[in-house]
Amino acid sequence: MDRSMDSGMDRGSKVGEGFEVKHKLNVKAVQAAKGPKWFSDGGGLYLKVTKGGGKSWVFRWRDRDTSKLRDMGIGPYPDYTLAEARDTASICRRLVIAGLDPIEERDRERAEQAAEMAAASKVMTFSKAAKAYIDAKVEPESKSDKHVAQWRSSLEQYAYPVLGKMDVADIDVPHVMKVLSPIWSVKSETASRVRLRTEHVLNWAAVQGYRDRFNPAQWRGVLSHLLPAKEKIAPVVHHKALHYSEVPAFLTRLRKKGGMGAKALEFAILCASRSGEVRGAKWSEFDLSARVWKIPKGRMKAKREHKVPLTDAAVALLEALPESDNALVFPAARGGQLSDMTLNKICRDMEVEAVPHGFRSSFKDWCREKADMRKDKSKEEDRIPYPDELSELALAHVNSDATRAAYARSDLLDLRRDLMRDWAAYCNQTGGKVVPIKGAA
Template sequence: MGKLTALQVKNAKPGRHADGKGLYLLVKPSGAKSWVLRVQHGGRRRDFGLGSLDVVGLQEAREKALETRKQAKSGLDPSLERKKAQRSIPTFEEAAGKYHEAVKGSWRNEKHADQWLTTLETYAFPIIGNTRVDHIDAPTIQSVLLPIWLTLPETARRVRQRVGSVLDYAHGQGWRETETPRNAINTLMKRIKQPRRGPGFAAIPYADLPSLMKKLNEGQASVGRLALQFLILTAGRSGEVRGAKWEEIDFEKERWDISAERMKAGEAHSVPLPKKAVEILRRTKELTGAKKDQPIFPGLKGQPLSDATLAKVLRVAGGGDYTVHGMRSAFRDWVAEQTSFPGDWAEAALAHTLPNKVEAAYKRTKFLDQRRQMMTAWADYLHGASNVLKLVG
């Protein structure tokens, strides 16, 4: 029996964490987690990667480690055995089909499940469909994005996310050595400025948010940095966060209750606060002194922060031309593409209105406890806990 527990794996800090018999959980400073097995072969110690924690859980890692140790003990070279399997490495189209088949059952929205694959069939398969997944690098992905980057910017963003999901899955299956080269892709594409298409555009890809949150949390704390982190964690609107008052916060219930007059739709809204959001509030209290006549996140002369201040914080942290409002879209995309939380929960979290006011009030009340589970998973994802519980019954 290994030494690590599921909880220890979830909360593991950067470094190497031994499970026993040469199996280690490797946690990078970015929060990315992967499995490594150290074995003796040919008279020397060698390390073999067993995949990312995103797709290889604790039990599966132990099973893979056992198989690799057996190969080494019998005199086989695990790396050569892996190379023998190269002929079975799928093309991108084949890998996308396998990934889609594996995860579509967790998506409650059948229309989204169909659209997810259709997007790749239309824009990615014609260019990289026949390319083996281990041969796809950043320039290859750029070749998919360039034809639609300026003319269909929102679609291009979704294609980039979905290609990344397929390649991460391929890495977990051992079909490629690395996960999606996101940093390299961002470097290639950031100088090609996409046009703005209205207030809902320029949403940062949710895959980039963990690194953004890490940058916001580094260095000396400021009201602006704390406010933006709180906004991302709660999926709140800019005005709701900038105008937040201490009297709206119930620390005991870990809830943020916003009055109707402060909401866009004119209806009161409650936000279940994940632990990380509560931590942000406590840090803000220490920084500002939590004066009763000031908002939670005060700007100059105790007035609420301006929208421009949050935009500047985002830009300085590496957000480029992405918008603060776009954080809500990133949250909605994450729920739809990476979890099986019902869409109604996400809509309730975003305080989107329903035509039937009685039904809307019912759903706001009914989904409060369920939304707490969803927002906790969101906070875990943002802070690098790649094995958060994403599926619900």
């Protein structure tokens, strides 16, 4: 190979204090250079061109101890532009002036970067811990993809900007407060969920051995001393509901509508069930001969199997449904599960100020007010036979001590059967008036 160079190279590329570089190359010259040949740019920077036309940048200097010429490859052209090669050569010149070897310094820096990357790969960051927890717990136990997506999106939006790249072992109360403080008062419900999800992730990290400290995201004893209780800053938003006196007329109109969504909503009202419980109902959960619907705990909010007594009206509705091979009782037109928006749209189309979940409130109010009315009567036979905790059982609520005690005794299925029979009879009354939403045409 022709290793001839210009006069600058022949002088041995002296690099020292006060050395003023006079650049000799320009972009066009670099592009037009042909080899095999070395082209000096000055200051120890060379463009090496092979016979085949390959081009690369080299920094050359004379070793102070041995007086021998040393070469360090900078990188290929055009991956490294002329300007970038000059910047690197300038750094190398300063190293030589300082009595350092550019190759040794480059190798040392690369080793440090590799060590840092290796150490970083072993660190359990909050984002890695969150993803692991979601994969291990949230996704397998979730009843819907939507819930899993909400977990991910809430942490990505609010927690990751502060905690995402942090080692979980280093996360402390000030870091969690930095996440929650900006949204605690303005987005209290979202902030509360982010806090709880952060607490779960850090608990997972502790169990896995990545943390050995208390959980800075826990409410009781930690954040409860720093943040106001959620219920103090955010009023409880109740689901829009019809007065129970309007339900019979609403059902009369609802039964005139076609579609599986209308059937699902009617069934939900008759059973005082949640929308999701009805939309996800499967034929395998029903025993029509025993007139009971057993909802598995995996589909229940309280994570407890719930038995729903079926009234004549509920059974008649089920038996009148078109035959299908679909496992779902109320499938969507394309075969999948009905969406919650489908049932909400029915209420909007019927121009009522209510949502599907609100009919559970209608049922609860009916139970409470009818009981209060009848308890004022003197005759024992006129008194309603179901106390408040019975309606709580019908709604699958397990929040009160009375309800828990009732569950401890039994599910009171026979008494609830009477309750639901009376509710269905009330719903099937004719007459009444449904008040449309304000401003509806």
